[in-house]
Every structure is written in structure tokens, then in C-alpha cells.
Amino acid sequence: MKAIHPMQFDAQILDPIQQFLHCQTPSEWLNEAAKPERLAILLQDHLVCELKAAQTAMYLLRRYACNDESSKHLLQWLKPFEDFAYRFEGSLDDLKSAEKLSKSIIGRSDFEHSDLIISKMVLLIREELHHFCQVLEIMHDRAIPYQNISASRYARTLIQNCKTHEPQIFIDKLLCGAYIEARSCERFAALAHFVDQELAEFYVSLLRSEARHFSDYLELAQTIAKTDISARVRFFGQLESSLISEPDTDFKFHSGKFAG
Numbered sequence: 001m002k003a004i005h006p007m008q009f010d011a012q013i014l015d016p017i018q019q020f021l022h023c024q025t026p027s028e029w030l031n032e033a034a035k036p037e038r039l040a041i042l043l044q045d046h047l048v049c050e051l052k053a054a055q056t057a058m059y060l061l062r063r064y065a066c067n068d069e070s071s072k073h074l075l076q077w078l079k080p081f082e083d084f085a086y087r088f089e090g091s092l093d094d095l096k097s098a099e100k101l102s103k104s105i106i107g108r109s110d111f112e113h114s115d116l117i118i119s120k121m122v123l124l125i126r127e128e129l130h131h132f133c134q135v136l137e138i139m140h141d142r143a144i145p146y147q148n149i150s151a152s153r154y155a156r157t158l159i160q161n162c163k164t165h166e167p168q169i170f171i172d173k174l175l176c177g178a179y180i181e182a183r184s185c186e187r188f189a190a191l192a193h194f195v196d197q198e199l200a201e202f203y204v205s206l207l208r209s210e211a212r213h214f215s216d217y218l219e220l221a222q223t224i225a226k227t228d229i230s231a232r233v234r235f236f237g238q239l240e241s242s243l244i245s246e247p248d249t250d251f252k253f254h255s256g257k258f259a260g
Contacts, residue, residue, distance in 0.1 A: 013211050014189055017182045020214070022241035025183075025190045028257040029244075034194040038251060040144045045253040047135045048149065049184070051085050053213075054078060054128040056177060057121040061105070064170060065117040070105040077101050081129060086148065092136050099129050113224055120216040127209045138202065152252035154243050155180055161239060168232075171225050175232055178217035179240045183254060185210035 018024070033042055058078055062071045080098040083089040105122055107114030139146060158179065162172035188203040188210065195203070221229060248256035 013207050014186065017185050017211060017214060020178070020182050020218075020237070021186060022237045023245050025187050026245055026257045029255065030190055030194055032251055032258040033191060039142075039195075041149065041251060042253060043135060043139050043142075043144055044147055044149050045152070047132060047139065047146065048085065048151070049253055050128045050132040050135060051081055052151075052155065053177075053180070054081070054125045054132070056173075057124045057128070060170075060173065060177075061118065061121045061125075064111060065107055065114040065121070067106050067108055070103075070107075073101070073103045073105065077125070078129075081132060084146075088146075088148075092133065092140060095129075095133050095136070099126065099133060101126065113220075116223065117220060120220065124213050124216065127213075131206060131209075134202065138199070149252075150250075152250055152255050153248070154252070154254035157243055158236065158240065161236070167224060167226075171221050171229060172232060172236070174217050174221035174224070175229070175236045178214050178221065179236055180254070181210055181213040181217060183240065183244065185214060187253070 032038060055078065058074055062074055066074065077098070080090055080095055084091075084095060101122060105118050107118050136146065155176070158176040159173070162176065163169050185207055188206050192200040192203045218233075221233075244254075244256050246256045247259035249259050251258045
């Protein structure tokens with residue numbers, strides 16, 4: 001260990017996260033993540049995860065909450081980041097100037113929770129895009145090139161287990177979002193003990209927003225559902241735990257025990 005003391009961040013931030021998750025990050029994954037040769041893939045995957053988190057929130061906004069004109073504005077907001085990630089177009093300076101949403105988002109009149117979804121998801125997207133820029137800047141400072149790497153099984157498996165009918169698919173995707181954000185928060189806190197001081201401070205700086213993203217997703221799922229969702233929360237919690245605690249041959253930010 002070579003980074004910060006755990007009391008340098010508010011441990012209470014993690015209390016609801018630890019109660020929600022069914023397992024902690026295994027020591028096998030942390031030991032692998034601490035190896036210097038894993039730093040590049042760790043940061044590259046973290047970068048892509050920030051974009052995917054923004055894309056997920058964007059999809060939910062466009063699918064359920066905002067009108068057609070606002071949907072177009074949202075696509076334009078995300079476009080420079082997708083151009084960089086998938087087409088290798090643009091620069092860090094371009095992305096920094098594109099972080100802010102330039103126009104207000106108007107909700108659909110036929111969905112009672114549109115304003116609530118918009119208020120939470122727009123903030124989430126803004127923060128994820130800011131984190132994208134922060135990770136990219138760290139990579140630049142460390143001469144780590146950006147590469148379009150393959151996705152891990154983690155988020156894909158969670159989404160594949162969502163129901164296919166409404167409104168359950170909406171609720172399930174919100175619960176997947178809650179688990180992904182909760183795991184990210186827990187993993188950032190754990191990683192802070194195994195990385196250098198600069199990275200440790202960066203990961204700790206992300207805890208509060210990641211914890212809020214988790215609670216926002218969970219609150220939305222509970223608000224939109226008309227029935228008890230505890231069985232679905234438990235189902236995804238058990239699935240998420242198995243993905244984290246079982247052997248994994250692909251080392252990524254959300255992978256399980258690395259089996260080499």
C-alpha cells in the first residue's frame with residue numbers, strides 16, 4: 001500500500017453502498033490492479049466507463065423523459081465525446097469546451113416523472129463527461145495513449161438480464177445503473193489504498209458524486225415502480241456479486257477475480 005489513509009474521506013459515504021452491494025471487491029482484483037503494468041488498461045477502461053455511464057443516462061432521458069427537440073440537443077451534447085472515443089476525432093481541449101449543456105431540456109407532458117428524471121440524469125451526464133475529461137488528462141500527463149478497448153462482461157451481463165416489457169425494463173435498467181454506480185464508488189475507495197497519491201486523491205474526489213448517482217438511480221426505480229421491487233433489487237444484487245467475486249480472464253475496471 002502506498003497511498004492515502006482511509007480516514008481522509010468521509011467513510012459514511014460508503015455506508016449505504018456497502019449495505020446495497022452483496023460483496024466487497026476481492027483482494028485478488030485489487031492485487032492485480034496495483035501492478036504498474038495494469039495502470040494503462042485501468043485508466044483506459046475507466047475512461048470508457050465514464051462515457052458509457054453518460055450514454056446510459058442519455059438513453060433513459062431520450063427514451064422516457066424529454067421531448068423530440070430536447071432529444072436532438074442531448075445527442076449533440078454527447079457527440080464530441082463519442083467522436084473522440086469511437087472515431088478518434090477531437091482533442092482534450094475540444095472536450096473540455098463541450099462539457100456543458102447549452103440548452104434547457106424540456107420534459108414530455110405525457111409522463112409524470114419526466115422532470116424528476118431530467119433533473120437527476122442531466123446532472124449525472126454532466127458529471128460523467130467531466131470525469132471523462134479528468135481521466136483523459138491524467139492519461140495525457142502519464143503518456144498513456146487512448147485505445148478503444150473491448151468491453152468487459154460486467155455491464156453487458158447485467159443489461160442482458162433485464163426484462164423485455166415495460167415498465168419493468170425501465171425499472172431493471174435503473175437498478176442496473178444503481179449497481180454499476182455503487183460498485184464504481186466502492187472500487188474507487190478500495191483502489192485509493194493501492195495506487196499513487198495523485199490517483200488516490202482523484203479516486204476519492206469521485207466518491208461523493210458516484211454515491212449520489214447510485215442513490216438517484218435507486219430512487220428513480222422506487223418512484224417509477226408501482227409495486228415492491230425488492231425481489232428485483234435482490235436478483236441484480238446477487239448477479240452483480242457473482243460477476244465481481246467469480247474468476248475472470250479479462251482484467252477491466254469492473255472485472256471479477258482475475259484468473260490470468
